[in-house]
Amino acid sequence: NAGVTQTPKFRVLKTGQSMTLLCAQDMNHEYMYWYRQDPGMGLRLIHYSVGEGTTAKGEVPDGYNVSRLKKQNFLLGLESAAPSQTSVYFCASSTSGTGRQPQHFGDGTRLSIL
Amino acid sequence: GESVGLHLPTLSVQEGDNSIINCAYSNSASDYFIWYKQESGKGPQFIIDIRSNMDKRQGQRVTVLLNKTVKHLSLQIAATQPGDSAVYFCAENMARDTGRRALTFGSGTRLQVQP
Numbered sequence: 001n002a003g004v005t006q007t008p009k010f011r012v013l014k015t016g017q018s019m020t021l022l023c024a025q026d027m028n029h030e031y032m033y034w035y036r037q038d039p040g041m042g043l044r045l046i047h048y049s050v051g052e053g054t055t056a057k058g059e060v061p062d063g064y065n066v067s068r069l070k071k072q073n074f075l076l077g078l079e080s081a082a083p084s085q086t087s088v089y090f091c092a093s094s095t096s097g098t099g100r101q102p103q104h105f106g107d108g109t110r111l112s113i114l
Numbered sequence: 115g116e117s118v119g120l121h122l123p124t125l126s127v128q129e130g131d132n133s134i135i136n137c138a139y140s141n142s143a144s145d146y147f148i149w150y151k152q153e154s155g156k157g158p159q160f161i162i163d164i165r166s167n168m169d170k171r172q173g174q175r176v177t178v179l180l181n182k183t184v185k186h187l188s189l190q191i192a193a194t195q196p197g198d199s200a201v202y203f204c205a206e207n208m209a210r211d212t213g214r215r216a217l218t219f220g221s222g223t224r225l226q227v228q229p
Contacts, residue, residue: 004157042203042219043158058216090157099207099215100146100165105157 002026006091006106013081013113021076021109023091029104031097032074033058034066036087037108043090049074050097081113126226133191135223137204140185144206148217149178149189152201161189161202191225199227 004025013019023032030051035043035058045058049068063085065077074093078085088110092103127133139147145166150158164171164178164187171178177190187204201222207215 040221042221045216048216092157097215099209099217102148102160102163103217104160105150107155107157 004091004093004104004106006089006109008109009107010110011112013078013111015081015083015113017081018077018079019081019111020078021089021091021111023074023076023093023106024072025074025091025093025104026072027093027095027104028071029093029095030071031094031103032068033092033094033103034064034074034076035090035092036060036085037090038087046076046089048097083113085111086113087111123222124224124226126228127194128228129194129196131194133189133194133198133225133227135189135191135202135204135225137187137189137220138185139187139204139206141206141208142182142185144208146207146215147178147180147187148205149176149187150203150205150219151198152203152222154200158203194225194227196227196229199225201225 007022033048034046044060047066049055052071055066067075088108090108092105094101094103148163149161152158162173162178175192179188201224203222205217205219208218209215
């Protein structure tokens with residue numbers, strides 16, 4: 001049981017390039033989340049999904065897009081990367097979205113935009 | 115806006131001592147709280163949670179205390195070990211404008227265990 005797996009683990013991009021971060025979970029969780037973590041700050045929610053085929057905006061959605069074509073996968077896309085998007089990105093999943101269940105996290109993708 | 119906060123950014127303890135990490139919250143409507151541990155280069159790892167209808171909950175070597183009167187949450191780690199060195203986050207489930215609850219995370223406290 002791998003839990004939540006994120007790929008890639010590291011990536012360096014040039015300003016303006018695009019890329020997709022992949023998150024996969026094998027726990028059959030309905031809810032999935034993308035966060036970013038910046039130095040000295042807590043996790044900030046980018047987008048989330050309440051089930052296959054659904055997505056919704058979080059606190060800091062600008063510059064990102066997401067898709068949830070399969071229940072187990074949640075993709076985060078950067079169409080035109082900017083230096084301000086340099087961060088560590090974490091994916092999480094949970095059994096419900098009531099906010100009364102723990103979220104389970106992957107080990108992150110460290111993204112640098114030059 | 116209301117947010118979760120932490121009193122101490124860094125806590126240094128001796129191996130074998132007990133550790134107490136504190137968290138203040140200001141949203142009285144939050145009814146669920148979680149503590150996470152994050153080691154360097156890793157994602158947050160769930161430690162323990164507590165619902166607002168409880169004052170205390172114990173796990174293996176960890177205890178979470180909730181004081182709703184002063185809106186305070188603490189994580190106690192017994193017999194702290196070098197492997198406990200990490201950043202610890204608390205989170206609360208705040209209700210959003212949409213009415214849906216979502217976890218809001220504090221900025222973290224770094225626990226350093228001295229041998």
